[in-house]
Amino acid sequence: MSEQKAVADLTPDEAAQELAVLATEIAKHDAAYHQNDAPIVSDAEYDQLRKRNEAIEAAFPSLIRDDSPTKRVGFAIADGFKKVQHRVPMLSLGNAFSDDDLADFVDRAQRFFSKDAGLELAFTAEPKIDGLSASLRYENGVFVQGATRGDGAEGEDITENLKTIKDIPQKLVGDDVPEVFEVRGEVYMSHADFEALNASLEAEGKQTYVNPRNTAAGSLRQLDPNITAKRNLRFFAYAWGDNSALPGETQMDVVDAFARWGFKTNPLMKRVSTVEEMVTHHTLIGEQRAELGYDIDGVVFKLDRLDLQARWGFVARAPRWAIAFKFPAEKATTILEDIEIQVGRTGALTPVAKLKPVTVGGVVVSNATLHNEDEIERKGVMIGDTVTIQRAGDVIPQVLGPVLEKRPSDARAFVFPTHCPICNSPAEREINEKTGKLDAVRRCTGELICPEQAVNQLKHFVSRDALDIDGLGSKQVAAFYDEGRIKFAADIFTLKERDAESFKKLKDQEGWGSTSVRKLFDAIDDRRSPELDKFIFALGIRHVGSTTAAMFAKNFGRFETWMQACVDAGNGDAAARESLLAIDGIGETVVQSVVGFFANEQNREAIDALLAQVKPQTYEVASADESPVAGKTVVFTGSLEQMSRSEAKAMAERLGAKVSGSVSSKTDLLVAGPGAGSKLKKAQDLGVETTDENGWFELIGQSPS
Ligand code: IVH
Numbered sequence: 139m140s141e142q143k144a145v146a147d148l149t150p151d152e153a154a155q156e157l158a159v160l161a162t163e164i165a166k167h168d169a170a171y172h173q174n175d176a177p178i179v180s181d182a183e184y185d186q187l188r189k190r191n192e193a194i195e196a197a198f199p200s201l202i203r204d205d206s207p208t209k210r211v212g213f214a215i216a217d218g219f220k221k222v223q224h225r226v227p228m229l230s231l232g233n234a235f236s237d238d239d240l241a242d243f244v245d246r247a248q249r250f251f252s253k254d255a256g257l258e259l260a261f262t263a264e265p266k267i268d269g270l271s272a273s274l275r276y277e278n279g280v281f282v283q284g285a286t287r288g289d290g291a292e293g294e295d296i297t298e299n300l301k302t303i304k305d306i307p308q309k310l311v312g313d314d315v316p317e318v319f320e321v322r323g324e325v326y327m328s329h330a331d332f333e334a335l336n337a338s339l340e341a342e343g344k345q346t347y348v349n350p351r352n353t354a355a356g357s358l359r360q361l362d363p364n365i366t367a368k369r370n371l372r373f374f375a376y377a378w379g380d381n382s383a384l385p386g387e388t389q390m391d392v393v394d395a396f397a398r399w400g401f402k403t404n405p406l407m408k409r410v411s412t413v414e415e416m417v418t419h420h421t422l423i424g425e426q427r428a429e430l431g432y433d434i435d436g437v438v439f440k441l442d443r444l445d446l447q448a449r450w451g452f453v454a455r456a457p458r459w460a461i462a463f464k465f466p467a468e469k470a471t472t473i474l475e476d477i478e479i480q481v482g483r484t485g486a487l488t489p490v491a492k493l494k495p496v497t498v499g500g501v502v503v504s505n506a507t508l509h510n511e512d513e514i515e516r517k518g519v520m521i522g523d524t525v526t527i528q529r530a531g532d533v534i535p536q537v538l539g540p541v542l543e544k545r546p547s548d549a550r551a552f553v554f555p556t557h558c559p560i561c562n563s564p565a566e567r568e569i570n571e572k573t574g575k576l577d578a579v580r581r582c583t584g585e586l587i588c589p590e591q592a593v594n595q596l597k598h599f600v601s602r603d604a605l606d607i608d609g610l611g612s613k614q615v616a617a618f619y620d621e622g623r624i625k626f627a628a629d630i631f632t633l634k635e636r637d638a639e640s641f642k643k644l645k646d647q648e649g650w651g652s653t654s655v656r657k658l659f660d661a662i663d664d665r666r667s668p669e670l671d672k673f674i675f676a677l678g679i680r681h682v683g684s685t686t687a688a689m690f691a692k693n694f695g696r697f698e699t700w701m702q703a704c705v706d707a708g709n710g711d712a713a714a715r716e717s718l719l720a721i722d723g724i725g726e727t728v729v730q731s732v733v734g735f736f737a738n739e740q741n742r743e744a745i746d747a748l749l750a751q752v753k754p755q756t757y758e759v760a761s762a763d764e765s766p767v768a769g770k771t772v773v774f775t776g777s778l779e780q781m782s783r784s785e786a787k788a789m790a791e792r793l794g795a796k797v798s799g800s801v802s803s804k805t806d807l808l809v810a811g812p813g814a815g816s817k818l819k820k821a822q823d824l825g826v827e828t829t830d831e832n833g834w835f836e837l838i839g840q841s842p843s
Contacts (some may be wrong), residue, residue, distance in 0.1 A: 148198075163290070164207040165207065185685055188207060199410070199467040209376065222283065227286075231460055241413045244416070245650065247441060250458075251446065259408070260388075260437045260442040262390055265406050265423055267374055268326065268435045268437045270324065270354055272300060272325050274321045274322070275320045279315040281300075281308050281309070282297075299394050302417070312395075319378065327354045340613055341613075343611030343613065351433060374616070386444075389447075390407075390444045392444075427468075467528045469498070469529075470498045471527070473523070475492045480590075483597070487579070488507065490506070491508050491537050503527060503529060506535040507536060511554040520552070521552055523541070523549055525538070554582070558582035564583050567579070572727070584655070585738065585741070593615070596619060597615050598676070607665050610658060610661070616664075634659040637655075639659050669757075671684070682728065690732075703718055708734075753821075772808075774813075775809070775810050776810045778809075784830050807828070807832070808829075
């Protein structure tokens with residue numbers, strides 16, 4: 139990757155430009171991976187792109203794009219849902235960021251229609267709801283199909299999930315309902331429902347969601363509509379697609395018809411004509427933003443007359459006749475009362491601003507991140523200062539800087555500790571191997587003797603992508619740690635045994651009862667043979683995220699083999715080190731981290747204790763003479779019925795095959811499900827061996843699970 143500017147050094151223009159490039163780039167990789175099954179970059183490189191995108195978005199929240207990768211429902215659902223071709227594409231909107239941009243928009247309209255003497259242009263103004271758009275097809279007034287936006291041309295069929303949303307009528311009412319009509323609008327979740335859901339997830343020991351939009355997305359992509367039904371999603375109708383007739387001549391007419399037919403339409407929608415009126419309504423909606431009870435991120439203006447919309451037309455993927463005037467990220471000023479140091483799972487010391495509570499965008503904020511000691515210096519904030527803070531979407535509030543005119547005479551500089559405030563071990567800044575520069579982050583060197591690192595490691599151990607034990611979430615782990623029930627990961631698995639002998643039984647503790655305790659112990663027992671990749675990830679080794687953990691699992695197959703390679707590498711065995719580095723996508727930083735982890739006596743003891751309790755599964759790595767497909771290039775095509783596409787890919791890779799998305803003379807085998815088309819033909823033309831799913835299972839000597 140080319141030399142990158144630090145996010146903090148980017149100008150807004152550079153940030154906007156880079157976000158645009160990243161959106162296209164990430165979308166391309168998503169499509170390559172999920173739709174064509176032919177990734178162009180390694181998972182690690184892909185993760186880098188996403189991280190960079192998230193970091194820029196966090197620093198420039200007002201520049202977050204509608205097509206941002208963080209906003210997309212993602213192609214991950216492609217395996218579970220049918221595709222729907224949109225008969226009329228689902229478009230995006232151009233943006234305005236200032237009154238001037240809005241005036242330009244109106245000016246463009248006036249110039250376009252300048253020949254129409256005496257024409258008075260009117261626009262509708264309505265909140266831009268921060269959710270996910272959906273298209274609902276009604277035939278003879280009956281809801282027949284619902285789809286996500288997808289890439290605008292093709293979405294996913296989520297009819298059954300949409301049917302569970304109360305705001306979406308199954309049947310339209312009224313005598314002017316056209317034979318065919320696709321209503322479009324936004325699926326969203328209210329703040330109240332979001333908070334209630336998170337509270338109950340937390341109580342059940344499950345991972346919580348970051349914001350209402352992600353929750354709505356997660357709830358819509360459930361393969362089981364019963365789960366969607368419990369989420370209380372809502373819907374505002376504001377646009378349309380394919381139709382046999384329109385119930386009016388203006389935007390406002392059609393939306394009024396939606397309301398008559400049984401939809402919820404936004405009460406803040408209004409007809410406006412001059413730039414002044416538009417700006418006033420934007421301000422008015424902005425002022426109500428915090429009290430609406432759901433997230434909005436701007437105001438959408440649309441030319442009201444549909445005939446004029448048709449004449450003005452479209453550019454690329456957005457209508458010329460509409461624009462979204464975004465709100466700036468929500469800001470407020472308050473007093474910085476103190477700076478506290480938080481110690482993370484890997485020992486990173488993060489300064490957290492303790493603020494005099496202030497409401498920002500409907501949310502009371504009393505903490506904000508200050509990132510690291512260099513940031514405190516760069517921003518020049520002192521304790522006692524009045525500071526400006528900013529909140530946007532899921533991004534943790536940030537401190538932007540001090541209001542210098544208000545600095546009190548007793549304001550004091552914060553001295554960053556050189557020792558961990560929890561365990562008093564030295565806290566150090568490492569030299570980054572690659573750049574030779576001092577790391578921005580100072581870390582506690584106490585590792586597991588540091589109670590804060592220990593408890594955060596435990597929380598990570600049970601998290602969703604790690605061991606994911608039902609009924610044992612962050613809250614329960616923290617309580618068990620404080621009560622001394624669990625100190626190390628291994629203790630989770632001896633909890634039941636020790637509880638039987640304890641005087642202070644878990645079932646007698648607040649929030650627990652015989653049933654919930656029994657369920658918890660069962661859930662723990664269920665996880666005694668975790669998947670190898672999840673187990674490796676659960677260990678919480680620095681630089682080993684789930685993708686890297688999966689690479690190790692895939693390449694080493696057994697936990698012990700991998701651990702031995704790490705230990706040997708640490709003892710100077712060059713071949714062992716090479717076996718780690720040989721994995722595509724794994725570099726020096728990761729190798730150093732895993733080697734260091736296993737060189738640490740304490741970690742080794744913790745792992746030994748853990749391995750006495752759990753037996754990670756082996757990840758089948760077949761050698762060439764064991765597997766009939768080892769070393770072969772396999773292509774899967776058509777709709778597979780006994781396994782998902784990703785399952786098929788994983789299975790083939792486990793058996794040592796290489797999976798490709800396209801057929802060429804290098805292809806050794808094509809596995810074709812029903813509906814296979816051009817790839818099957820090409821394989822036959824090239825004389826490539828072909829088989830169906832049953833043939834595949836026969837070949838590899840397995841039966842479908
Ligand atoms: S109109 C042809 N109206 O914004 C115009 N979009 O950037 C189509 N959105 O994907 C969109 N509230 O998810 C429109 N009141 C509103 C909206 C709205 C939210 C979203 C929608 C769309 C995106 C476009």
